[in-house]
Amino acid sequence: MLYQSDWKVFNRTGIGHLISISGLHITMVAGLFAGLVYWLWRRSFFTRAQLPLLLPAQKAAAVAGALMAFIYVALAGFGVPAQRTLYMLMVIAAAMWLGRLTSVSHVLCLALGIVIVLDPWAVLWPGFWLSFGAVAIILFAGVGRVQYVQQHGLKRRWSEVWREAWRAASHTQYVVTVGLVPLTLLLFGQISLISPVANAIAIPLVSFVVTPLALAGSLAPAPIAGWLLQLAHACIASLATCLEYLSKLSYSVWTTPIPAAWMFVLAMLGTLWLLAPRGWPSRWLGALCWLPLLCNLPSHPQEGDMTITAFDVGQGMALLVETSGHRLLYDTGPFYSPESDGGNRVILPYLDARGIGKLDAVVISHNDNDHSGGALSVFQHVKVGWVTSSLAPESAIVAAAPNHRRCEAGQAWDWDGIHFEMLQPAAPSYDSQKWKPNARSCMLKITQDRHSILLPGDIEAIQEQELLYSSADKLPATVLLAPHHGSGTSSTAPFLQAVHPQLALFQVGYRNRFHHPKLEVFERYADFGIKRLRTDESGAITLQFGTDLEFSEYRSEHARYWYHR
Template identity: 35%
Template sequence: MRNMLRICLPALAGAASLSLLPQLPPTAGAWVAAAIGLGLTTTRRTQPLAAWLLGLLLMWSAANQQLADQLPSAQDGNTFKFIAEVIEFPREEWPQVRLLVAPVEAPGLPERLRLTYFEPDRVPQVGELWALTARLRSPRGNRNPGGFDYAGWLHRQGVGASGYVLTAELLTLGSLSFVQRLRAHAVQRLSRLLPEDDASATLLAISVGARHQVSRAAWNRYAATGTSHLMAISGLHIGLAAAGAGLLAWLSMAFCQPRGNSRDTATAIALLAAVVYAAISGFAVPAQRACLMLGLLAAGVLRRQVLSPQEVLAAAALLLFMVEPLVILSPGYWLSFMAVAVLLWLARERQAAVAPGAFAHARRWLMSLLQLQAMLLLGLFPLTTLLFERLAWLAPAANLLVLPVFSIVTVPLALLGLLLDGPLAVAGDLMLRLAYHSLQLINHLLTWLAGWPGAGYRLATPTGFASIMLWLPMLWVLLPRGAPGRGLAWVALVFVVVSRPPPPPPGCFDLYTLDVGQGLANVVRTPTRTLLFDTGPAFRGGSNSAEHVVLPFLRSQGIRQLDMLVISHADQDHASGMASVLAALPVATSMTGEPPGVTASSDRQCAAGQHWRWDGIDFAILHPERGGVGTDGNNASCVLLIAAGKHRVLLTGDIERPVETRLSYGGRLRPVAVALVPHHGSRTSSSSSFVAALQAEVAVVSAGYRNRWGFPKDDVVTRWQQAGAKVLTTAASGAIQHRLCREQGLVLELEYRKSAARYWHDRG
């Protein structure tokens, strides 16, 4: 145990470094690293380097194994018939239900599948066997700055394919394990006893780890107030269960067997209670960490050894990584261990700095708790910024108010209520109702706090100097009071909060074509202004790409308001996110290519001849013309020309050949550096005269991966290429950035799927 820190930290660093690579090292290189690592273990001085290499090798092996379990890209989009067992509680987001299933006796299919079942006649339940017909896809997702990495999430969850159910037939209720039966019984009991709302959903989450009913609004509320850790079974819950069981066992032994070894018995029972609770909860990462730490500490107690908490933490982190290497990719792994590390560090400093009796008065006790929460906020700031790009500045106050109720009332009552079942169910139900009402109180308080201006402040992606300053707030935690430079932590915190990725330089503008699937969303930035052209499609279930792609991208760039929102026309793949954008951000001006009322409300219609200038960059509407060709539908699309001097970009919406012909022969088209291919590369657009008139250097197609229409059509791509254009698609490139400048022209072209690639991402 003494050398655990020297081994743990390098091993975890080696594993984490692999997650930054665009592709895994070849097998030969891994074996060479293994041989070198084993050789370096012979001397104490080289053991950290050996641990680094061996950690990397263990991660490499697990990553390769998981990639091998994915659906081959050659079978992407194929339909399969198989029998599968439902292995987790389904998440209902009507009209769709999310399922996690394991195929049974289905060679060639991954071990775990994530399926969407639309409008089922009967919602599948855990343990049931179903005969399914499903269309499967290899793990893949949209790739945008600031966006959710869906492929990475599937990879670390061990899911080898996703898809949707075409037909389903229930075969058998299945045979549940003992733990599954306990969890299912608890879910049924709470569902019968309590109404369906956020409080009951949270009670399910903290009692048996069933988070399938927690709403998106509730998760956003918890994240904004920095209390998400309370709403999923974590070390706090496991510790409370162990402490309660141990105390109860010790008191029982003291009365029933005064001369027995009550300490050892209570320790063993406390550990058993922790393991059982963690198993029932689904063994999430924080629960695994708590169980491992309690197990090591219990072993020390039983063997009469005094173990360093820091060494115990390091041993638990290393053991968990060795058992499940891909856990290194989970945000919960790093946050869980980092939070405990900060607490241990503070405990050591406090023991040295605080005189006996310092907490005798209530005021000092409260100040101590508030200081502890502030330390956690600063100590975890680098991780929460990198992982979530959020500053929950209300977390210290929220946790100070909520944590006592949660720890003393909610969790104990919930656990006791579940234990009191059968003949004692009346008493158990009473305790569960009391726990439920305490959560209602907590939710009311958190709702009030989350409504404060700036709660859950979203940070821009740290770049350049900000990515270095990001780590300095930890100085407030690491340095002792009065140490020189400790105050730099607050300067760094403010700097990171107010920093933004640099805008384009004077005389230049940036064009981002976001990867929204089968739809369109473009962002245009000048040095001081921002324009959004279309907002992408909607999805079944009520969400849209503005919520999942456009707004996260704008936040990652530090864009807090829009100077103009242009909706090319009313089609759902262009206009569905308009309401979400208007609700989330101040918009100075909005316009649309179709009459108000056809889309959402707007300030005015696009009309040929409109023009304006921002920061020396010219904007002009070329279409539609009042009374001309195209007054509704695709041909009503706004056509926007953006120019930095003689270097131009043309955004086209979904115009078709009649409008293209009018523009081509009207003399309004000039050669452009970048052209947005009309109508996603459909054959109804991109006429020969239109393509020839533009003479584009780059033609960008915004289209979904393997979309059902086959866009862009091969002959359309060939036509642009023969005209001299380089054709890029968001399906293959992810988000695409172009920068045009008045003097140099096209100076930057960036494909996010390539520039931010990780080994688990599909390159196609």
């Protein structure tokens, strides 16, 4: 069973394609079976049936290879890369059966067309673009090379043939590594720098040792099957140890923000120029088209401005606050399962897409699962300057947090002209046992010149009333994050009158079991003339604090026909 940490190693070393399902494996299995059928058919399965007179051995082998490929892909789950290989093999088998063999590029285009017709949604998967893109770039860069080897290979000694085969394999690895860089950065915002080394070790081992041993172990009788499978396991275990060492190297992965469309197009044109067939003039000039892609840096708000992104983490809370030189994460989203949470499913992919590798601070309002569930994932994958929370000292999150401090009312600091102040909880509340974690939520107010935002966590009516007595002058804000997701125990009328926001954010999950926000509370905001935005309807919400307050909704800017309006 593969865990999240295993896939992290595979992705950082660039060998995920081998672990899931590889087109090379499908082709190898189909080829071996087709070769076996071809050999047996020519000998009529050692009978006197004279089968080649009824059907040529080549056609029988083509059908057998295509059938075996279909069975193998069906067992593998029909992933897009596996589909691509299957349909290419079927097109080749059909062409051989009909006596209409064509060029490889035609086969690739037919396979692509079949995938899109049978599964139009496949275009939304990165594997679709990477799979077909890899084959296309190999065909593009290999023009003239295959024909040369075919024409001259048989006239050489075996040492020269092997040397030419090694050069061809090295060239193919170079082409795939370089050719997929723009597409990989567009899809993932990172590339594995040690992928060529890892693949040079893993591809021969997995393809020519582990896969044959596993297949043989599946068919062989006991106890031979056990020995074969144990040997395959030992090979994989050794490979995993080597890959884990490579993945921990500081330079194993290079990250950058997701490039703009023009950067990607320019880099792709440069890649085609760089990998053009022999005879193309000044191919090295193509590398210059990569400069905008390689110099792409994370964006920041202008001096004195502020950007806040309210993530769509489901029923939970998580916001990223950005100034011109600092970043703060308020809450980390919910815990979904032992393998997934708001941190590794939403926050970290967003940070990776932006090329953000460091957070100056993290505020965890309180210990509830929907606010602190993604904290450990964030701490494991992003550098964090300091953490403040209301969590108990014995909490696992506090133990893992770098430079942890307890949040208390009165704490304040300034970043790049933006003022941050903690309004809640009061220090004596930590000595009382009567309060739930909600009551100790770290309530943060952020003020930017003309505008401000209030982040109250999950405070309830009692805390709202206490704030009206102790800090009423500090409550007014342009934007209010609805306390406790708009529950029926918060957002009292006096509190909303004191804050008097123009805009309210509700971070809630679609059809959540708590029925947040409560209808009467949601309507209460409307009665006060407050504009309301919900993450379950808008997706992620981005606020731009500058001379004016502007906001954008992800689902409006990236509209899809399946978004119901």
